[in-house]
Amino acid sequence: MMTGTFTLHSQGQGTSIKFNAMASPCELLIDTKDPSLVQQLATLATNQVRRIENTYSRYRDDNLCHRINTSQGHPVTIDNECFQLLCYADQCFQLSDGMFDISSGILRRAWRFDGSDKIPSQTDIDTLLPYIGWQKVEFGESFIKLPLGMEIDFGGIGKEFAVSLVAQKCRESAPETSVVVNFGGDIEISRPKHDLSPWMIGIEKPDSENEAEQLIKIAAGALATSGDARRFLLYKGVRYSHVLNPKTGWPIIDAPRSVTVAASQCIQAGSLATIALLHGNRAEEFLKAQNVPYWCSHANSIN
Amino acid sequence: MQLGKHKKISHLLSAAACTLVGGGVQAEEMLKDWDIDTAVLIYNETDRVSAMEGVVQATKDFGEGHIFSGKLVVDSLSGASANGALPQPEAQTMSRPSGKGQFETAAAETPLDDTFKDTRVQINGQWTQPLMTDLRASGGLHLSKEFDYQSIAINGSLAKDFNRKNTTLSVGFSQAFDQISPHGGRPVALSDMVIDSGQFATDQDYWDAFDATRQTAGEDTKNTTDLVLGLTQIINRRWITQFNVGISDVSGYMTDPFKVVTQVDDQGNAVAQTYENRPDSRSKAFFFAQSKVHLDKNILDLSYRYSQDDWGIDSHTLELRDRFSLGGKSYLQPHLRYYQQTAADFYQRYQLSSTALPDYMSADYRIGEMSAYTMGLKYGRELENGHEFSLRFEYYQQSSSGPSSDLPALNGLELYPEVKAAFLQLGYSF
Numbered sequence: 001m002m003t004g005t006f007t008l009h010s011q012g013q014g015t016s017i018k019f020n021a022m023a024s025p026c027e028l029l030i031d032t033k034d035p036s037l038v039q040q041l042a043t044l045a046t047n048q049v050r051r052i053e054n055t056y057s058r059y060r061d062d063n064l065c066h067r068i069n070t071s072q073g074h075p076v077t078i079d080n081e082c083f084q085l086l087c088y089a090d091q092c093f094q095l096s097d098g099m100f101d102i103s104s105g106i107l108r109r110a111w112r113f114d115g116s117d118k119i120p121s122q123t124d125i126d127t128l129l130p131y132i133g134w135q136k137v138e139f140g141e142s143f144i145k146l147p148l149g150m151e152i153d154f155g156g157i158g159k160e161f162a163v164s165l166v167a168q169k170c171r172e173s174a175p176e177t178s179v180v181v182n183f184g185g186d187i188e189i190s191r192p193k194h195d196l197s198p199w200m201i202g203i204e205k206p207d208s209e210n211e212a213e214q215l216i217k218i219a220a221g222a223l224a225t226s227g228d229a230r231r232f233l234l235y236k237g238v239r240y241s242h243v244l245n246p247k248t249g250w251p252i253i254d255a256p257r258s259v260t261v262a263a264s265q266c267i268q269a270g271s272l273a274t275i276a277l278l279h280g281n282r283a284e285e286f287l288k289a290q291n292v293p294y295w296c297s298h299a300n301s302i303n
Numbered sequence: 304m305q306l307g308k309h310k311k312i313s314h315l316l317s318a319a320a321c322t323l324v325g326g327g328v329q330a331e332e333m334l335k336d337w338d339i340d341t342a343v344l345i346y347n348e349t350d351r352v353s354a355m356e357g358v359v360q361a362t363k364d365f366g367e368g369h370i371f372s373g374k375l376v377v378d379s380l381s382g383a384s385a386n387g388a389l390p391q392p393e394a395q396t397m398s399r400p401s402g403k404g405q406f407e408t409a410a411a412e413t414p415l416d417d418t419f420k421d422t423r424v425q426i427n428g429q430w431t432q433p434l435m436t437d438l439r440a441s442g443g444l445h446l447s448k449e450f451d452y453q454s455i456a457i458n459g460s461l462a463k464d465f466n467r468k469n470t471t472l473s474v475g476f477s478q479a480f481d482q483i484s485p486h487g488g489r490p491v492a493l494s495d496m497v498i499d500s501g502q503f504a505t506d507q508d509y510w511d512a513f514d515a516t517r518q519t520a521g522e523d524t525k526n527t528t529d530l531v532l533g534l535t536q537i538i539n540r541r542w543i544t545q546f547n548v549g550i551s552d553v554s555g556y557m558t559d560p561f562k563v564v565t566q567v568d569d570q571g572n573a574v575a576q577t578y579e580n581r582p583d584s585r586s587k588a589f590f591f592a593q594s595k596v597h598l599d600k601n602i603l604d605l606s607y608r609y610s611q612d613d614w615g616i617d618s619h620t621l622e623l624r625d626r627f628s629l630g631g632k633s634y635l636q637p638h639l640r641y642y643q644q645t646a647a648d649f650y651q652r653y654q655l656s657s658t659a660l661p662d663y664m665s666a667d668y669r670i671g672e673m674s675a676y677t678m679g680l681k682y683g684r685e686l687e688n689g690h691e692f693s694l695r696f697e698y699y700q701q702s703s704s705g706p707s708s709d710l711p712a713l714n715g716l717e718l719y720p721e722v723k724a725a726f727l728q729l730g731y732s733f
Contacts (some may be wrong), residue, residue: 063540074599074600075599075600075628076599077541077597077598077599077600079540084322084323085323087319087323088319088320088322088323089323091315092316092319093318095312095316096311096312136629138632140632140685142597142602142628143600143628145630145631161323161324164320164323164324165324167324168324178711199468219399263313263316263317264317265317265320265321265324267320267323267324268316268317268320269315271316271320272312272313272316279309282309282465285309286309288309288504289309289310289311290309290311290312290313291311291313292313
């Protein structure tokens with residue numbers, strides 16, 4: 001079996017594994033120098049990530065996501081993992097009063113966040129709205145059935161799921177070793193180091209493209225960031241974020257540029273961050289009510 | 304959503320995340336309550352036995368692979384059952400197994416003992432838990448009680464996963480202890496049924512003759528030991544296969560105390576109804592293969608079983624289920640089963656009175672040559688509240704066969720009657 005390529009660096013008392021997947025730089029920081037354990041965890045992580053990407057990426061035409069999205073109204077057989085992911089997405093949908101909706105990706109056909117000033121017409125949006133609405137999707141333990149014309153997109157949860165799953169697999173395979181799983185800034189630590197000292201992790205600053213990495217300290221738990229400084233539209237002086245309201249088809253106005261949330265699992269942190277963004281200018285208010293550490297980065301200018 | 308009234312959802316998301324990824328501190332909060340399955344089954348053989356059965360099964364997952372499951376089955380049987388005797392051109396009279404009373408069989412009809420009535424209660428408990436990574440153990444107890452039969456059995460198994468849990472090897476063992484105390488006592492093997500046709504001067508004479516055909520000592524227990532080796536292999540995401548091989552060793556009383564073999568003269572006329580006798584040991588071996596294939600809209604389940612024993616019974620079972628989704632939350636599952644077996648070496652439809660009695664003989668159609676098929680259809684639906692309801696109907700038809708007879712009195716009589724049965728089951732899971 002292909003294990004994929006990755007690079008290995010010695011880092012302090014530990015080892016760093018780097019590879020690229022899910023359109024992001026991915027890193028594993030392992031608190032060991034034991035080469036066989038490093039090799040084992042690197043193989044485990046790259047295999048899982050590749051599998052998740054192959055299964056749920058919407059950019060492929062040979063996978064489960066594609067089969068679901070081209071099912072023409074027919075039920076598609078799913079496995080237990082996919083069922084669990086759908087249950088999770090369903091929870092997010094329910095808990096966000098329908099704002100977190102994995103069927104809203106179809107709005108990409110109207111909206112292209114390329115920094116330009118091209119915004120779609122209301123007619124373009126209106127033709128897409130009938131094909132959005134997670135409540136219209138039927139699914140069970142072994143199947144999902146999308147109404148004709150609808151699509152789903154695991155993009156909003158896939159990367160964070162991969163982080164949490166790899167962290168969990170590391171916990172199972174190496175229960176005594178602290179491992180940081182960092183996929184493009186979404187992070188989960190399998191367990192604290194034995195001396196409880198924090199990890200120093202470099203993450204890309206969310207509101208700049210080419211500046212140096214930001215260094216953060218984290219000893220346990222998970223971090224995830226939602227929002228993207230580079231994906232927006234500027235039209236008549238208004239900055240339209242790429243976060244879309246699935247009910248109106250229009251971008252959320254006045255949302256923070258990005259939200260970072262700390263929680264015990266990466267997938268939970270990621271969903272909280274995304275749901276916060278969907279609250280627009282009430283994002284911080286929502287985050288305060290969640291009683292979790294968070295950081296918001298605001299767009300206060302249009303440059 | 305109103306300003307300033309944000310719901311706290313972080314703990315709910317945390318719980319959902321634990322369910323999704325596994326592990327996590329809050330996993331125990333996410334465990335389901337007891338899963339309860341209930342079913343009522345009505346079984347009806349044409350002109351013969353009818354039965355009603357109620358099943359309650361409860362399963363609880365205590366987390367991390369610790370699972371308890373318990374099952375209670377109550378069934379009640381009544382009706383008539385073939386006692387092995389031959390049909391005759393004239394009406395026949397036979398004694399009931401208890402000795403109290405007689406039953407009549409019309410000319411050319413297969414004699415059916417109409418006093419067949421029993422209620423059975425079975426209780427099972429099973430505990431499964433992991434012993435170490437990729438190794439699970441399971442142990443259980445089974446108790447069964449009928450009017451004239453009781454059984455206690457223990458079982459244990461170990462299952463080990465290999466190859467990233469794609470391969471599972473298992474070994475299982477069970478030991479059952481049965482006790483038989485038939486109404487009217489166990490007949491003396493190969494003794495003749497005492498039938499009161501006016502030859503006894505007093506009741507006491509009849510009972511003395513009857514009692515002489517009953518065993519006062521001897522074995523009334525049966526012990527069964529089973530050993531099964533299993534291999535489960537996940538071929539791919541959609542295809543799982545299973546192979547089992549097993550051996551079974553039974554020792555003790557296996558004779559059916561209610562069955563007889565008719566002795567006939569050289570014309571085919573019944574001269575005696577002789578109680579059957581079976582060996583007190585039986586060794587069986589079986590092989591079982593099953594494939595489940597998950598297609599886009601349906602799940603195909605095909606299995607084959609071969610079994611062989613030292614009584615000379617070889618059997619083949621081929622079974623197919625095809626569960627397909629009707630869209631939404633309901634499914635339909637057709638079921639086909641074909642079974643055939645060869646006769647036990649000591650099976651004989653009747654005995655010529657002019658020849659010496661063999662050590663073992665039985666005319667019980669259940670150990671004779673036969674084939675049977677079952678056709679069924681099950682409909683299941685998940686209800687709004689997450690409970691599941693199912694309805695199953697099955698039709699069973701069994702054809703017995705064996706050597707024909709050229710004895711004049713048996714000419715034109717049905718020696719190997721068919722058995723037809725239908726059953727209906729209503730299930731509810733919550």
